Amino acid sequence: MITGFLLNGFDTRARVVFALLIAIAILVPAANLLLPPDHPLHVPTYMVTLMGKYFAYAMLALSVDLVWGYCGILSLGHGAFFALGGYAMGMYLMRQIGTRGVYADPILPDFMVFLNWKELPWFWYGFDQFWFAALMIVLVPGTLAFVFGWFAFRSRVTGVYLSIITQALTYALLLAFFRNDMGFGGNNGLTDFKDILGYNIQADGTRATLFALTVLAVAIAFALASAVTRSKLGKVLVGVRDAESRTRFLGYRVENYKLFVWTLSAVMAGIAGALYVPQIGIINPSEFDPANSIEAVIWVAVGGRGTLVGAIVGAITVNFGKTWFTGALPELWLFALGGLFIFVTLFLPKGIVGTVQAWWAGKRASAPAATLKPEPAE
Amino acid sequence: MTDKAEGTLLYLDGVNKTFDGFRAINNLSLVLAPGEMRAIIGPNGAGKTTMMDIITGKTKPDTGDVLFEGSTDLTRLDEAKIANLGIGRKFQKPTVFESHTVEDNIALALKARRGPWATLFHRTGKAEQDRIDELLTTTRLIDKRRFLAARLSHGQKQWLEIGMLLAQEPRLLLVDEPAAGMTDAETAETAILLKEIARTQSVVVVEHDMTFVRDLGVKVTVLHEGSVLAEGTLDAVSSNPKVVEVYLGR
Numbered sequence: 001m002i003t004g005f006l007l008n009g010f011d012t013r014a015r016v017v018f019a020l021l022i023a024i025a026i027l028v029p030a031a032n033l034l035l036p037p038d039h040p041l042h043v044p045t046y047m048v049t050l051m052g053k054y055f056a057y058a059m060l061a062l063s064v065d066l067v068w069g070y071c072g073i074l075s076l077g078h079g080a081f082f083a084l085g086g087y088a089m090g091m092y093l094m095r096q097i098g099t100r101g102v103y104a105d106p107i108l109p110d111f112m113v114f115l116n117w118k119e120l121p122w123f124w125y126g127f128d129q130f131w132f133a134a135l136m137i138v139l140v141p142g143t144l145a146f147v148f149g150w151f152a153f154r155s156r157v158t159g160v161y162l163s164i165i166t167q168a169l170t171y172a173l174l175l176a177f178f179r180n181d182m183g184f185g186g187n188n189g190l191t192d193f194k195d196i197l198g199y200n201i202q203a204d205g206t207r208a209t210l211f212a213l214t215v216l217a218v219a220i221a222f223a224l225a226s227a228v229t230r231s232k233l234g235k236v237l238v239g240v241r242d243a244e245s246r247t248r249f250l251g252y253r254v255e256n257y258k259l260f261v262w263t264l265s266a267v268m269a270g271i272a273g274a275l276y277v278p279q280i281g282i283i284n285p286s287e288f289d290p291a292n293s294i295e296a297v298i299w300v301a302v303g304g305r306g307t308l309v310g311a312i313v314g315a316i317t318v319n320f321g322k323t324w325f326t327g328a329l330p331e332l333w334l335f336a337l338g339g340l341f342i343f344v345t346l347f348l349p350k351g352i353v354g355t356v357q358a359w360w361a362g363k364r365a366s367a368p369a370a371t372l373k374p375e376p377a378e
Numbered sequence: 379m380t381d382k383a384e385g386t387l388l389y390l391d392g393v394n395k396t397f398d399g400f401r402a403i404n405n406l407s408l409v410l411a412p413g414e415m416r417a418i419i420g421p422n423g424a425g426k427t428t429m430m431d432i433i434t435g436k437t438k439p440d441t442g443d444v445l446f447e448g449s450t451d452l453t454r455l456d457e458a459k460i461a462n463l464g465i466g467r468k469f470q471k472p473t474v475f476e477s478h479t480v481e482d483n484i485a486l487a488l489k490a491r492r493g494p495w496a497t498l499f500h501r502t503g504k505a506e507q508d509r510i511d512e513l514l515t516t517t518r519l520i521d522k523r524r525f526l527a528a529r530l531s532h533g534q535k536q537w538l539e540i541g542m543l544l545a546q547e548p549r550l551l552l553v554d555e556p557a558a559g560m561t562d563a564e565t566a567e568t569a570i571l572l573k574e575i576a577r578t579q580s581v582v583v584v585e586h587d588m589t590f591v592r593d594l595g596v597k598v599t600v601l602h603e604g605s606v607l608a609e610g611t612l613d614a615v616s617s618n619p620k621v622v623e624v625y626l627g628r
């Protein structure tokens with residue numbers, strides 16, 4: 001059943017994208033580790049880490065596309081799930097520091113010693129075990145999304161109102177995580193990580209592996225999202241997006257469908273955050289900044305909403321642009337991003353991938369030799 | 379609840395609904411027998427669509443009984459539950475899934491389990507495919523099956539929505555203005571199709587087009603200001619002075 005379901009989601013395009021991602025997951029680390037630094041194809045480690053960060057963002061974008069592109073839920077708070085996954089990973093990494101911290105406390109992370117705490121708060125228990133942290137990376141964003149969605153969708157909050165409360169959600173978490181007494185390192189967050197699963201987190205090999213795992217995770221998330229969106233459930237989701245009441249009167253319980261895709265998407269965002277943190281080396285409350293969530297929506301809009309591939313393409317291109325821009329003209333980045341969003345909304349409403357797709361379909365339909373029947377459904 | 383409701387398919391009694399002080403439905407009573415087809419006419423704003431909203435769970439009445447099959451209280455159920463009981467609805471403004479193909483529109487409407495897990499792992503079988511083909515043939519959309527629904531004409535969308543309604547295999551069909559925006563020929567065909575449907579299912583049709591209502595040849599209920607003004611054959615109601623006044627006095 002499961003394999004049939006996954007295979008069903010794999011059309012030619014999905015296969016190509018999947019294969020491409022796997023190739024990147026293998027070739028980039030290989031070019032980093034195996035080629036000598038003076039080789040023209042050598043990829044320096046900082047570049048591997050930078051790209052790893054982009055792919056973590058790509059996974060966040062995929063999760064946004066799943067709810068926004070296919071179910072019409074415009075989440076302006078997905079950064080919250082990303083950050084929660086990141087914090088769960090950060091807590092694991094903190095506990096791996098052990099006696100190597102400034103205060104050399106075997107149990108308490110530095111910031112707790114600094115705050116004069118005598119013992120570990122209960123919610124830090126278990127985070128010295130990777131399996132436990134991994135479970136929390138999935139459960140914490142998933143549970144929050146489930147509870148939030150349960151109330152929001154059952155009371156039929158939709159459209160702008162829903163977008164606003166998702167902003168409020170991430171903003172509330174931002175304020176909470178800023179507080180020192182919350183026990184998550186306050187303003188400074190969690191940092192100074194030493195190793196992950198016993199491997200030095202700074203080592204080239206670890207960084208290359210983290211990169212490979214991130215791209216692999218994007219590939220799996222993409223395959224899963226393709227399968228979900230191509231299933232009958234995916235068609236119901238699009239039905240909800242386009243004509244919610246029609247779906248209800250056909251007997252579908254819309255809130256359950258929204259809850260399903262919303263929770264799945266939040267888990268995806270959480271895993272993305274968990275992959276992001278060890279590569280970046282820090283997680284702090286600014287990850288909850290509402291602006292981050294809005295940026296993720298812009299990546300999807302630029303790449304092409306409701307195409308999945310577009311989410312990946314959008315996240316990577318916009319972030320390459322951002323890296324370049326913040327280097328060259330840092331104070332102009334926000335204007336550039338705003339301008340880009342307006343440009344895309346006005347001139348490329350289908351985004352990069354959507355526009356290419358439409359162009360391609362148009363070209364095929366107008367091809368003179370009618371070996372194929374013209375595809376009416378573009 | 380009420381003995382009078384026994385043996386009826388749909389039973390509305392003393393139903394009231396007020397929107398911000400405006401009485402859209404006013405002490406409305408209406409009874410539909412199993413297997414019956416009923417036409418509902420009435421001027422704009424008479425409350426015809428609101429009545430369908432109440433039956434299908436979109437709008438909760440302030441007071442009154444709304445019973446399905448004599449005992450199921452529809453006012454306590456939501457839209458999805460009511461749909462799954464076997465009450466299907468066509469909207470006044472044709473509402474189909476525009477970015478799905480014609481075929482997928484029908485497939486989504488087909489009677490089947492409606493939960494997320496069931497649809498996630500659903501595979502379309504031979505029986506379903508045959509049923510889809512059959513419905514596409516009935517609604518004359520078979521050669522447009524791969525078209526996006528957005529590309530259909532207004533009349534074709536109406537037909538697609540009727541096809542979706544049939545795909546649900548409901549026991550009661552509520553059809554709001556099926557002939558709106560259709561040519562005369564299409565209107566006549568729609569009447570034939572609905573009469574065909576009425577042989578096996580119960581149908582309530584709202585329509586302004588009198589030729590269409592005459593073609594149906596069934597009992598007519600005239601609504602006015604949220605309550606029943608007259609009931610009977612089309613000839614009887616159209617010679618009723620109260621009805622004449624409502625239609626001509628405007």
Ligand SMILES: Nc1ncnc2c1ncn2[C@@H]1O[C@H](COP(=O)(O)OP(=O)(O)OP(=O)(O)O)[C@@H](O)[C@H]1O
Pocket residue numbers: 397398402420421422423424425426427428429470
């Ligand atoms: N949700 C609502 N909020 C406020 N007023 C409403 C609502 N729904 C319906 N009404 C009002 O109730 C009255 C009855 O409307 P309804 O749509 O039922 O009429 P109708 O008989 O279907 O008319 P038409 O022939 O134009 O479709 C109208 O005056 C309408 O404005």
Ligand SMILES: [Mg+2]
Pocket residue numbers: 426427428470554
């Ligand atoms: Mg109406």
